[in-house]
Amino acid sequence: MEFCWNNIKKELRKILSFDEMVANAGQAAVMMFERRKMSYTVRWREKLL
Numbered sequence: 383m384e385f386c387w388n389n390i391k392k393e394l395r396k397i398l399s400f401d402e403m404v405a406n407a408g409q410a411a412v413m414m415f416e417r418r419k420m421s422y423t424v425r426w427r428e429k430l431l
Contacts, residue, residue: 390414 393410397403 386414386418 390407390410393414394403394407397406
């Protein structure tokens with residue numbers, strides 16, 4: 383979970399305006415969680431199938 387938060391912060395650092403950063407925080411978090419979930423699922427599929 384900590385790695386995901388670090389990735390979210392890294393993505394948000396690219397946005398220079400604080401207001402834009404706050405506005406995009408939710409979308410960035412959803413994107414990172416979805417990306418992590420998919421990579422986790424793919425690894426389990428490769429191991430089990």
